[in-house]
Amino acid sequence: MFLQDFITSSDRTEDLKKAVCLLQATIDLTEDGIFAVDSTGKNMIFNQKLIEMWEISKKNLENGEEVNPINLIGKKVKNSKFWFNCLRNALNNPQSTSIDTFYLKNGKIFKTSSQPLYLDNEIVGRTWKFRDITEEEIAQINSKQKRLISQISQRIRESLKLDDILTITANEVRNFLQTDRVVLYEIKSDGRGKIAVESVGLGWRSILGADIYDPCFGEKYIQVYRQGRTSSIDDIYTAKIQPCHAELLQQFQVRSNLVVPILQGDKLWGLLIAHHCRDRRNWKLLEIELLQDLSVHVAIAIQQAILFAKLEKTNQELERIAAIDELTQIANRRKLEHYLHQQWHYAKEKKLYLSLILCDVDYFKYYNDTYGHQAGDDCLQQVAQFLAEIARNTDALVARYGGEEFALVLPNIAAKEAIKIAEDIRKGLAELKLVHARSSVSEYVTMSMGVFCLIPTETMLESELVARADEALYQAKQKGRDRAVLWQK
Missing domain, CATH: 3.30.450.20 (PAS domain)
Structure with missing residues (x-):
């Protein structure tokens, strides 16, 4: 009254x-x-x-x-x-x-x-x-929302790795919403999806990595999400949703959920999903708007991460190609020099042995003259793969040094072991029985090898390692080929 x-x-x-x-x-x-x-x-x-x-x-x-x-x-x-x-x-x-x-x-x-x-x-x-206090609260929430978007976007921009971007997004959204689980669900072309990343509270089931197929989630729903639809369910037990969808959510302990699409143009990358498990929840308009705004930033970041990953893969392939000998598919001389430089300084710092074996296929000019250059290339390829197999389980690098010459860099290998490896190479090559009718030392392909070992010091030059191994190789040829010689004063 x-x-x-x-x-x-x-x-x-x-x-x-x-x-x-x-x-x-x-x-x-x-x-x-x-x-x-x-x-x-x-x-x-x-x-x-x-x-x-x-x-x-x-x-x-x-x-x-x-x-x-x-x-x-x-x-x-x-x-x-x-x-x-x-x-x-x-x-x-x-x-x-x-x-x-x-x-x-x-x-x-x-x-x-x-x-x-x-x-x-x-x-x-x-x-x-x-x-x-409606306007005041909305202003504060909008301000908080803008700060949050800015903070999350900044953190996302700090990384170009997709896993980091998705993890940051999931953790920040769950913290902001104070909810029980946030996942980023990547949709495949057939409509199936995978939980790409998850942030989940204690006591709730983890569904990370799960391949999920919702029979209710067909092309019709995918098309709706492609159009930017946002879905919010306050309570799965009272909402008008299909039984199969409700059953799927129950399996994951979900009572209430919020789903926002992540769009890249007209392509649907996936969904940003918040799960509230402990009770029903009335999702606020401002919370929905925040996730919608954030999904735009996430979509851009994902696209950048994908492009960066492709660029990185391309660069790695270019580096690999630049370091590989085209004919033999082992390291080329450029890679050899780079690796040798690294190991020289490491051995000098740690006072470790460093060995080098230079190999030269004996009478290879005669091989080419007899069988032709194509056969010569095949021969070099077989020798290269044989050497690579020898070094497969070690830190050794096998490279084509030039023409019919090969090199093996052996980190932390002393002279006694290095000469043994060279002798194993000689014996193993003989067992391959690559026919060489014009050779003066065997009916099969053989190699002469020069071995040098040292512990680098400040007074030594890196070039000495190659020079001494080359001198030892020359001695092996002078002594009749098909042998390994360790350089000594």
Whole structure:
């Protein structure tokens, strides 16, 4: 009822009437909606601002108690149970004060404060004050949303690796939404999908890496998501969704979910999905908008990461090609020099042995003259693959040094072991029985090898390693070929 009705119908003292008049004058001047009840909780006064804020019709208020502000407010807030609990607690604890925030079904947000109403130090009722903070809250949320988008985008831009981008996104979104699970679901061409990355809270099942096929998720739904559709389900048990879809969500402990597509032009890369498992959840418009904004940044970052990965793979292939001898498909001289340079400095720093074997196919010119250059190329390829097999399980590098010459760099290998490896190469090549009719030392292809070993020091030059191995190779040829010679002073 309005104040004048309250005064007329109440058997109050003159002082109480004055107090009520003063209260009415006060509440009429305020920009807040106010109502008050007496200690019985039945008689009530309120101002015009309250009617405007809550959109309560004066005509309805005159129709009876069933449409009083308490009931009407309860119908208009999203969580009516919370409203009635606050009211009950206030009436049961007359001396208490409280401040609460209520979210209305129409999207408005009201901040409410409640305190006892005193007369001569005696509590005679209670007042509630409502302030519309919708714009203020939206501004704060928008500001927070922009900061969050900026922060996440910045973190995403710091990495060009796809796994890092997806992991950052999942963790940041779950932290912002304070929900139980966030996944990025990559959709394949056949409509099936894979959980590419997951952020999940303690106590909830991990579904990372799971290949998921939802029989309800056909081309029809994919097309809808391609068009930018966002899906939110507050409660799978009350939502109008197909039973097969509800069953799939139940398997993953999902009670409520929010799904936002990640689009790259007209291509659907996948979905950004938030799972709320502990209870039903009413997804707020601002939360949905944040994920929609974020999905745009994520889509761009994913595209950049994919392009970077392709570029990196291309560069690696170019580096591989630049380091590989085209004919034999083992390391070329450029790669040999680079590797030898690295191992020289490492051996010098750690005071380790470093050995080099230079190999030369004996009488290879005669081989070409006899069998032709194509056969010569085939021969070199077989020799190269044989040498590569010898070094496969070691840190040794096998390279084509030039023409019919090959080299083996042997890190941390002393002279005794290096000459043994060279001898194993000689014996193994003989067992291949590559026919060489014009050779002066064997009916099969053979090699002469020069071996040199040292521990590099500051006074030595890197070129000495190659020079000494070459001298040893020359000695092997002078001594009759088909042999390995270790260089010594």
